[in-house]
Amino acid sequence: MMRKGFIQRQTEMLATALEKILGLKDGGDREGALAELRIASKKLVGLDVDTTLTALPEQTIVALFTASDGGFDAGRCLAAAVLLAERAEMQEREEAARPLLQKALALLLEAIFREKLLQTAAYRARVEAIRVRLHGHPLPASLQQRLLRYDALEP
DSSP states (O other): OHHHHHHHHHHHHHHHHHHHHHHHHHTTOHHHHHHHHHHHIIIIISSOIIIIIHHSOHHHHHHHTBOTTSOBOHHHHHHHHHHHHHHHHTOSSHHHHHHHHHHHHHHHHHHHHHOGGGOSHHHHHHHHHHHHHHTTSOOOHHHHHHHHHHHTSOO
């Protein structure tokens, strides 16, 4: 029960941050939206979206969310994935967005695999939205393997 409450609080904080980011973006304030995205990234993930999250490979990010006892912070992984996907949406060039979307998808799938509470229709919709954006572009083998595993999950 305690884990469920923790994950729920993390997802609520993420939703609040996204609401603010999207409001600024929809209002035409791209710079304000980027600033809020950076703030949310540092607050919810503990890493800067424009430097650390974009530069580190997803395996390293996953390792950062894994405790020495094997515990995994799926909430932070989820937040990293969603914020990376939002950062990709703000890219001016599609070629710049693609690697961010691939990393976001890999992290989102990792969070879903490790935390059954995240196996919901809302997160499945996020996965599908990213897949649509990446359709027709080659994917790394590791991401293809994750997608095969994901497709085998019970809905």
